Amino acid sequence: MLIRYKRSYEKIAMGLLSFVPSEKELKSLLNTIRLYEEEENWQLFLWKEEDIIGIIGIEIVGDKAELRHLSVNPSHRNQGVGRRMVKALQEMIGSKYQIVPSEQTKQFYEKCLKPIADEE
Numbered sequence: 787m788l789i790r791y792k793r794s795y796e797k798i799a800m801g802l803l804s805f806v807p808s809e810k811e812l813k814s815l816l817n818t819i820r821l822y823e824e825e826e827n828w829q830l831f832l833w834k835e836e837d838i839i840g841i842i843g844i845e846i847v848g849d850k851a852e853l854r855h856l857s858v859n860p861s862h863r864n865q866g867v868g869r870r871m872v873k874a875l876q877e878m879i880g881s882k883y884q885i886v887p888s889e890q891t892k893q894f895y896e897k898c899l900k901p902i903a904d905e906e
C-alpha cells in the first residue's frame with residue numbers, strides 16, 4: 787500500500803531515491819528531499835508490503851500530477867512492484883489529477899499502461 791512520506795522515513799526515502807538516475811549526486815538528492823518536505827505540490831509516497839520497498843513522487847501542476855520519481859529496492863525488482871505502485875497512485879489520485887510522466891519516468895510509465903505480455 788502507498789503511505790504518505792513523513793520525516794521519520796527520511797533515511798529510507800533517500801536510499802530509495804538514490805537509485806533514480808537524476809539523484810546520483812548527493813546535492814541533487816538533498817535538494818529533492820527538501821522539495822518533497824517543504825513544497826506542498828511535491829508529494830512523495832512509500833510503498834509498503836511487509837517492509838518499505840518502493841517510492842513514488844509527483845509534482846502537482848494545475849490538474850496534472852507529473853510522475854517525478856519512481857524507485858524499487860533492487861532486491862524486489864521485476865516482481866511487479868513498480869507497476870503496482872503506478873496503479874495504486876492512479877487509484878488514489880487519478881480522479882483528481884491526470885498523471886503524466888517526466889522524461890525520466892516516461893519509458894517505464896508507458897510500459898505500465900500496456901497489458902502485461904503473455905508468458906512465452
Ligand SMILES: CC(C)(COP(=O)(O)OP(=O)(O)OC[C@H]1O[C@@H](n2cnc3c(N)ncnc32)[C@H](O)[C@@H]1OP(=O)(O)O)[C@@H](O)C(=O)NCCC(=O)NCCS
Nearest residue numbers: 805806856857858863864865866867868869890891893894
Ligand atoms: C524502474 C523500476 C522502478 C521498475 O520497478 P520494478 O518493480 O522492477 O518494475 P516491475 O516489476 O513492475 O516491471 C518490470 C519491467 O519493467 C522494465 N523496466 C525496468 N526499468 C525500466 C525503465 N527504466 N524503462 C522501461 N522499462 C523498465 C523491466 O525490464 C521489466 O520488464 P519485463 O516485464 O518486460 O520483464 C526499477 O527498475 C527501479 O527502481 N529502477 C531504478 C530507479 C529508476 O531508474 N527510476 C527512473 C525510471 S522509472
